[in-house]
Amino acid sequence: MNPTPATSQAGPLLVEMRDIDKSYGGVPVLKAAHLGVAQGEIHGLIGENGAGKSTLVKILDGEVQRDAGEVTWLGERPSLQSRADAARLGITMIHQELNLAPHLTVAENISLGYEPRLRGRLAGTIDRRREVAEARASLDRFGFDLDPRTPVRRLTPAKRQLVEIARAVVRATRLVIMDEPTSSLSAREVEELSRVVRQLQAGGAAVIFVSHRMEELAQICDRVTVLRDGETVHEGPMPRRDFAELIHAMVGRELRDFYPPRSCRPGEVVLRVEGLTRQPHFEDATFQVRRGEIVGLAGLIGAGRTEVVETIFGGATADHGRILIDGEPVAIGSPRDAIRHGLALLTEDRKRTGLALGLPVAHNITLANLGATMRRGCLDLGKEETMARDLMQRLRIRARSTRQRVGRLSGGNQQKVVLAKWLSRQASIFMFDEPTRGIDVGAKTEIYREMNALAESGAAILMVSSELPEILGMTDRILVMRAGRIVKELVTARTTQEEIIRYATLGEKENA
């Protein structure tokens, strides 16, 4: 798809990425992507979760190698094999997960790798005084209110980001890439960041600002590029108020008709959450789920969706709020409590919290319900084998046997094993966190089929998903979260991808 040609408010080009392809294990992440940034420009890069933004900038930063395409820097084609190559050109990247050494001071972090050395008698050792002085000069330049001798671990995320920026610009930087810099900042901190970014611009650097938050981008960026499914679908000046065109570019795709149909007859409320709060991740979550219903939890990275379901499941403790199951308030202090009350959670990261990869399929399947395999106080391995085989068949889990190590299965089959685990437990409230992430199309359909079957048999389902077509295809109602709050409840049959994204990026008030 051809990108909208860039309007030339831009100055001379600093960097241009053209026809960039990148795949991981056969899965295309970027397809002929394009990005052009002019010198001294503040350029926004937006797109949904999974659009390829992170990958694209990581290619520019030398962290990831492109499969095809060219990167032009000031008219030349430099080698970008490593971060050192990128650094040499003057490209620095400030990651979402900050790369600071928490036990070192601000000054030590700023000069990390390039510490000023002494001459004379103590030649070679670090010149601490100069280190602090240089750090102070750099911080003062931006008006950062920081003492260079403070250990970084005592700083808030916002302040740490400032340290990263100071570190970035200490070495003549021509391009600063910021990856989702505002996901953990307050409104005031965002404003300070905008001021800093403009100062960077004044100092001659260009900035690529990766984000999905429209109003922030509107405050800061000169131009913007929109990525969707790995392709560049829009490039142009950043609108200040009317984001309709951008939002349409972010999501505009046809809904593929591949979600199995389901007859929805929701019963009584089985899960009710009131005022659930866990700072700083989310606050005041209030909603309910009924039997036979699938409720979607939509939103972009950092919205707090995973944290909500984790807290309901007892993986983390809430600051306050209530959870009611079948009308009765329950105290859930651990996953064990949650399970006892009929809850099940398929976590976002199945390898980290959902599976014991070194153990056989059968052992993973019966993990949450070992009691069902016991006979006279001992494990009945035969019974376990039968249970496992039945579930493998029902979910069409493709493995060599029930004894195969789960770590060897494909992503789709691994996820099915996680599902089998909860099916064997016969929970009544299922929470899915990104149920089809990293899964092939065939396995996805099978998981959808199973979710429908669960709902039809009376289970209540809460599904966190970043895939809008999935949310629209599978749910009855949608709760949209943004920056830790549920900003809107939508009826699936009456909403669109664009409406969801609008609430996910702009929140409630911007929607007149």
Add this chain to the structure above:
Amino acid sequence: METIPSDAPLTRAPAVTVERPSLRDWIERVLPYASVVVLFIALSILSPYFLTLQNLSSVCRQTAVITIIGLGMTLVMISGGIDISVGSVMAFAGICGTMLLQAGWHLGPALAGAVVAGAAWGLVNALIITVLKVNPFIATLGTMGAARGVTLVITNGMPVVNLPASFGKLGDGNILRVPVPLVILVLLALLTGFILKYTRMGRYSYVIGSNAEAARYAGVPVRRYLIAIYVFCGALTGLAGMIEASRLVTGQPTAGTGYELSVIAAVVIGGASLSGGEGTVAGTIAGAFLMGLISNGSNLLGVSPFWQQVLIGTIIVLAVAVDELRKRRRTS
């Protein structure tokens, strides 16, 4: 190797990866047992004294102590932990048991006392690890020192003597011509094997060792089972302590010094991984006997005990290195 970033879209992915147990995997699994057999044959050839009933029986008695502790350690290491206090706990339990004998108790109750003493330290270890959240190595490093210290305090550094001669039957006697320690070992090995395969405790040990977070999210009461595991190890260590004391009919406060190294070596050689999730009873027994044979062989062939230590240290390093290589290959 590049990892797929979280923003990779969800489309077509390659089909199921099929696992074919390679020749290399098979060799690695069989290696500890094969080594024991090879060493056995080699020693039979190299020394005329090796294949005598007296020598073999001595090897069994010696190795049995390490192996029994090894059974407990196997469970601990499967769960992803480690217990380096076993040498000290063994001595402590031996002292407790022999002191009870000295006070006139019968063998049975005195044995029980030693087992309880060992289990008590196991409980202490478990609580430090689960409640104070100290990592197992450091926690048991602490109790290793503390247990040894307490032992020396209550004995004033002196051995416990004047024990009934019948006590010696535990370590030196026979049942139907089989050394008693060997009989005890076989029974405990069967018990441990059963636990690992057919009980919740065993199953949860593997899961906790493989992925404690996943276990927690699946509702496994991790803390409860870790306590059970360390208590089990402590109990077996206590029993081993009495067997050791019985061989000299003396309670030695300095017993077991350095044993933890041999026990851990046995378990690792037998196939357990330091990071948990793997390990078997048979493997531990093979590992322990491998080291027992090395020790015995070195004595028979006149190799200095100092060189023995170098040899054992080298084997431990090799065993762990092989384990690391295996793990890395498996996840690629």
